[in-house]
Amino acid sequence: MNKNVERLYNGIIKENPTFVLMLGMCPTLAVTSSAMNGLGMGLSTTVVLVFANLLISLFRKVIPNGVRMPAFIVIVASLVTMVQFLMNAYTPDLSKSLGVYIPLIVVNCIILGRAESYASKNPVVPSIFDGIGMGLGFTLGLTCIGLVREILGAGQLFGYQVLSLDWFTPITIFVMAPGAFLVLAVLVVCMNLVRAKMDAKGKPLAAPSGCLTGDCASCGQSALCTGKTQAVSSDQKTE
Amino acid sequence: MSVLSELILIAIGSAIVNNVVLSQFLGICPFLGVSKKTETAAGMGGAVVFVITIASFVTALIYKFILANTYLQKKGIDLTYLQTIVFILVIAALVQFVEMFLKKSMPSLYQSLGVYLPLITTNCAVLGVALTNVTKEYDILESVVNGFATAVGFLIAIVIMAGLREKIEYNDIPKPFQGTAIVLITACLMSIAFMGFSGMI
Numbered sequence: 302m303n304k305n306v307e308r309l310y311n312g313i314i315k316e317n318p319t320f321v322l323m324l325g326m327c328p329t330l331a332v333t334s335s336a337m338n339g340l341g342m343g344l345s346t347t348v349v350l351v352f353a354n355l356l357i358s359l360f361r362k363v364i365p366n367g368v369r370m371p372a373f374i375v376i377v378a379s380l381v382t383m384v385q386f387l388m389n390a391y392t393p394d395l396s397k398s399l400g401v402y403i404p405l406i407v408v409n410c411i412i413l414g415r416a417e418s419y420a421s422k423n424p425v426v427p428s429i430f431d432g433i434g435m436g437l438g439f440t441l442g443l444t445c446i447g448l449v450r451e452i453l454g455a456g457q458l459f460g461y462q463v464l465s466l467d468w469f470t471p472i473t474i475f476v477m478a479p480g481a482f483l484v485l486a487v488l489v490v491c492m493n494l495v496r497a498k499m500d501a502k503g504k505p506l507a508a509p510s511g512c513l514t515g516d517c518a519s520c521g522q523s524a525l526c527t528g529k530t531q532a533v534s535s536d537q538k539t540e
Numbered sequence: 541m542s543v544l545s546e547l548i549l550i551a552i553g554s555a556i557v558n559n560v561v562l563s564q565f566l567g568i569c570p571f572l573g574v575s576k577k578t579e580t581a582a583g584m585g586g587a588v589v590f591v592i593t594i595a596s597f598v599t600a601l602i603y604k605f606i607l608a609n610t611y612l613q614k615k616g617i618d619l620t621y622l623q624t625i626v627f628i629l630v631i632a633a634l635v636q637f638v639e640m641f642l643k644k645s646m647p648s649l650y651q652s653l654g655v656y657l658p659l660i661t662t663n664c665a666v667l668g669v670a671l672t673n674v675t676k677e678y679d680i681l682e683s684v685v686n687g688f689a690t691a692v693g694f695l696i697a698i699v700i701m702a703g704l705r706e707k708i709e710y711n712d713i714p715k716p717f718q719g720t721a722i723v724l725i726t727a728c729l730m731s732i733a734f735m736g737f738s739g740m741i
Binding site: 323326327329331370371374375378379381382385400401404405407408410477478479480481482483486489490493494496497500525 | 564566567568621623628629633663664667673675681705716719722724727728729731
């Protein structure tokens with residue numbers, strides 16, 4: 302049981318995919334124009350992540366090593382299709398505003414990353430908790446970014462007007478595309494400051510992995526890359 | 541003539557107005573990761589143009605003749621719900637195939653694009669374009685044009701970004717802003733600049 306709590310803590314705080322690991326940046330930028338969209342995207346990713354971890358962990362001894370990536374992709378893509386149809390049926394508004402980003406959960410690096418680095422090596426129950434932890438961590442990240450953008454860009458929280466338009470002029474740019482980059486940049490700066498502080502204390506945070514560092518080794522799709530990405534990134538370092 | 545002007549509108553729309561990176565946020569990973577030098581960025585952009593154009597053609601063919609086959613649909617079999625699964629598998633297989641083909645028959649092209657090909661296998665821009673083609677109900681020619689133009693938009697964005705980053709290298713940036721943060725701020729400014737095109741269509 303302790304291990305499961307540890308997985309939850311690990312996913313939500315210690316290795317939070319948005320704040321610490323900086324994974325899944327495409328949806329993070331694209332769907333956080335409001336807190337509701339962020340929450341919806343986060344929860345649908347969580348559902349896919351939990352079931353993908355469950356199935357992959359169940360079948361981890363059956364799937365031959367050589368075809369594990371295509372097998373994982375088929376599992377994840379089927380789950381995403383199911384989630385997409387459920388959302389179409391029960392939350393049509395949300396599914397309209399998330400649009401193409403729902404099917405794109407398939408290529409979210411968090412999901413294949415967790416499948417590759419955790420679920421394919423561990424028993425079922427911890428894998429499920431790992432999925433819940435990581436998923437909730439991602440949801441937390443998206444919702445927080447969504448809250449900041451929504452309140453600055455429209456003066457609203459979850460669609461309710463909290464800052465009266467009588468005295469507050471919404472900074473519309475925050476709910477548009479450039480705002481996403483700006484808010485994420487500020488977030489990265491904050492995390493750099495936190496990181497420096499924790500390093501000084503002798504309790505360093507987990508290093509960011511994936512896209513933002515330009516190091517694709519940990520993105521879960523590296524197996525498809527056959528390690529050539531390393532060559533590209535080390536080329537750049539030497540020059 | 542109207543067909544041609546429609547194609548041109550699609551092309552300008554997806555290359556510049558709705559730029560794939562700066563307004564749709566697809567392909568952020570290579571945009572941030574492989575944009576340190578102009579040459580590498582151009583290589584990556586070239587490979588993306590190559591792959592997305594072929595992938596949109598192949599996925600459009602598969603969608604039209606297999607998934608949304610009128611004969612099957614008359615018999616009550618609708619396979620369109622399989623699009624996500626089929627597209628991602630087709631794209632992954634296609635990239636591997638293109639890589640093998642280039643290695644064997646065009647070694648010089650492989651030298652310049654080869655390293656970047658596997659990076660793009662599950663790049664969200666490729667799947668994103670294939671799905672957008674279906675949502676917008678483009679026919680095969682329109683899909684290819686849309687795919688090509690989207691990829692050219694990516695090429696433009698990543699090359700500009702690499703050029704800016706080469707200059708940023710020489711600037712004195714505050715410590716917490718170094719690295720990814722300043723790149724994201726640059727992307728924000730580029731995105732504002734590209735918003736200026738939104739009145740074009």
